[in-house]
Amino acid sequence: xxxxxxxxxxxxxxxxxxxxxxxxxAAIAWYESALGARVTYRERVEKDEVEEVLLGVAESFxxxxxxxxxxxxxxxFLERNGEGIHHVGYRVxxxxxxxxSMRAAGAQLIDPTPRVGSRGTTVAFVHPRxxxxxxxxxxxx
Numbered sequence: 001x002x003x004x005x006x007x008x009x010x011x012x013x014x015x016x017x018x019x020x021x022x023x024x025x026a027a028i029a030w031y032e033s034a035l036g037a038r039v040t041y042r043e044r045v046e047k048d049e050v051e052e053v054l055l056g057v058a059e060s061f062x063x064x065x066x067x068x069x070x071x072x073x074x075x076x077f078l079e080r081n082g083e084g085i086h087h088v089g090y091r092v093x094x095x096x097x098x099x100x101s102m103r104a105a106g107a108q109l110i111d112p113t114p115r116v117g118s119r120g121t122t123v124a125f126v127h128p129r130x131x132x133x134x135x136x137x138x139x140x141x
Contacts, residue, residue, distance in 0.1 A: 008101035015089035015139040016054065016061035020074050022083060024051055024066040031055055037062060043118050050074050052118055063089070087125070087135035095122045095140035102126055102138070114140070 021027040031037040037055035044051045049072030054061040065086060067075035077086055092098040095114040103109060110125035117123030117139065126136040 008105070009092050009094055009097045011090045011092060013091045014060050015091040015137075016063040017088055018052075018063040018065055018086040018137070020065050020077050020081075020083055020086040022066065022078060024053060024064055027064045027066075028053055028055075031062065031064070041119055044068060045118050048072065048074075054119070087137050089123075089137040089139045092138050092140055095124055095138050098138045098140075099124050106130065 019027070028039060032039075037057065039053050040056040040061070041054040042052070046068075049067060049069045050065045051068055052066075053064045055064070065074050067078065069075065074086065099109060099112070099114065103112075108127040108130040110127050111123070114122045114124050117137075122140040124138045126138065128135045
């Protein structure tokens with residue numbers, strides 16, 4: 001067995017860029033008319049207290065998020081920051097291995113273990129304090 005540390009799991013691509021919005025339908029209409037983007041998926045995620053829409057862009061997505069309650073993290077984000085980029089989702093082949101790699105790199109994990117995300121994915125979030133100010137979502141399809 002080698003003493004060399006195992007290489008970290010590689011990010012395979014950007015899964016999505018998430019944008020927090022107040023009015024989901026208005027945001028959808030704007031992206032459709034301004035960019036020609038089309039909704040490929042819509043879901044209400046009760047556990048995260050959000051409604052989301054995915055707009056397909058090549059093999060990735062623009063994810064529009066709106067809170068479904070005043071206590072959701074996205075509602076607090078909107079209150080503090082206004083509308084805008086909320087997080088970046090990176091596609092990984094193995095979410096659990098990516099979490100361990102992040103932990104070994106000193107990252108502060110919001111989700112210490114993988115959990116079910118939207119559209120049946122496996123996800124985990126990394127705190128922006130340990131990722132140069134960017135909330136990161138690890139996404140395994």
